[in-house]
Amino acid sequence: xxKKTTNKKATVKKASxxxxxxxxxxxxxxxxxxxxxxxxATTQTRCEKCxxxxxxxxxxxxxxxxxxxxxxxxxxxxVRLQWTGCKSCGQARIDRTYENNA
Ligand SMILES: [Zn+2]
Numbered sequence: 001x002x003k004k005t006t007n008k009k010a011t012v013k014k015a016s017x018x019x020x021x022x023x024x025x026x027x028x029x030x031x032x033x034x035x036x037x038x039x040x041a042t043t044q045t046r047c048e049k050c051x052x053x054x055x056x057x058x059x060x061x062x063x064x065x066x067x068x069x070x071x072x073x074x075x076x077x078x079v080r081l082q083w084t085g086c087k088s089c090g091q092a093r094i095d096r097t098y099e100n101n102a
Pocket of ligand 1: 047048049050051052086087088089090091
């Protein structure tokens, strides 16, 4: 006696109404390219030796996973390390930029 197989298909309802996800921009705009690095929201880095904010162009950078809290209390997902140096006294340093890419 063959068993009759009932084709039970879960009817998936399609959400017709698009939820408008318009939040006040807290960080990067959605859909913005990865390429443009804006670090405007971060505090300006300063040379610890002479106090100058003039720095050399970043020679290299690295993005690290860092799920936690930035020094300003904001949640962050990544820390960007950028190698640079002081333009005034030549002191080398690594700038840390806390990013929230969630
Ligand atoms: Zn300096």
